[in-house]
Amino acid sequence: MTILEVENLVARHGLLTAVRNVSFSVARGEVLGIVGANGAGKTTLFRTICGIHPATTGTIRLEGSDISAYPPYRRVAAGLAMAPEGRRLFSDMTVTDNLKVAGENGRKGFWKIDTVLDALPALKPLMKAIAGGLSGGQRQAVAIGRALMSNPSVLLLDEVSLGLSPIAVVGLYNSLAVLKENGETTMILVEQDLDRAMAFSDRIICLLEGAVALHGKPGELGKHAITDAYFGLGKQVATRA
Numbered sequence: 001m002t003i004l005e006v007e008n009l010v011a012r013h014g015l016l017t018a019v020r021n022v023s024f025s026v027a028r029g030e031v032l033g034i035v036g037a038n039g040a041g042k043t044t045l046f047r048t049i050c051g052i053h054p055a056t057t058g059t060i061r062l063e064g065s066d067i068s069a070y071p072p073y074r075r076v077a078a079g080l081a082m083a084p085e086g087r088r089l090f091s092d093m094t095v096t097d098n099l100k101v102a103g104e105n106g107r108k109g110f111w112k113i114d115t116v117l118d119a120l121p122a123l124k125p126l127m128k129a130i131a132g133g134l135s136g137g138q139r140q141a142v143a144i145g146r147a148l149m150s151n152p153s154v155l156l157l158d159e160v161s162l163g164l165s166p167i168a169v170v171g172l173y174n175s176l177a178v179l180k181e182n183g184e185t186t187m188i189l190v191e192q193d194l195d196r197a198m199a200f201s202d203r204i205i206c207l208l209e210g211a212v213a214l215h216g217k218p219g220e221l222g223k224h225a226i227t228d229a230y231f232g233l234g235k236q237v238a239t240r241a
């Protein structure tokens with residue numbers, strides 16, 4: 001069942017069109033990976049879906065409702081959450097309080113402190129720590145926990161592994177694998193590491209200069225085609241969703 005549908009989305013920065021007629025849909029419980037070179041439009045796409053950046057044209061439907069005109073807070077209430085928008089933690093508050101604030105301001109549902117800690121066990125020993133004193137990897141885990149506390153039906157993860165040590169990345173993806181298995185949360189993730197994106201995603205979209213250059217299941221597309229689309233070699237447009 002489709003949970004999020006993006007149709008002909010266009011977003012601009014002044015005269016520059018950063019997102020060009022992007023359309024895709026995501027099914028409940030699915031993981032969609034978005035890849036593309038620097039400047040391909042991935043962050044602008046995410047920010048536009050969340051309502052932080054204005055769409056020029058296009059439609060966004062969440063669980064069948066048109067949320068295109070909603071301000072960001074109403075999109076959160078409707079079930080969208082983005083990390084690392086949540087990376088901006090309250091740095092002078094404890095991890096517990098960071099999670100609680102998100103819980104109080106979001107939707108109620110499966111994700112409470114207990115269930116978040118089951119999915120992100122790395123947070124357990126940190127609950128009393130002040131968020132500002134945590135390492136980059138720990139802050140990312142808190143940011144994801146915090147996004148979950150709003151009980152999103154769709155979680156957007158923008159380069160959550162950026163700047164983390166290899167061991168922290170493994171820990172983070174182990175946590176995301178728990179979320180994936182649990183099936184409660186649909187995920188759309190931007191990931192620079194193609195191998196990781198291919199291994200973790202059910203489907204991949206490759207953006208090139210703001211447009212969808214390739215779209216399909218990683219195993220069917222193959223790394224060669226994804227790499228070509230990533231670098232704009234041949235500029236093929238193919239869909240095998």
Ligand code: ATP
Binds near residue numbers: 040
């Ligand atoms: P990266 O991987 O480097 O974060 P990205 O795929 O997320 O890149 P965006 O950050 O969405 O891409 O940028 C898409 C295009 O929009 C780029 O050409 C970028 O220079 C431009 N852009 C992004 N933010 C702004 C801004 N605030 N003002 C003007 N142009 C912008």
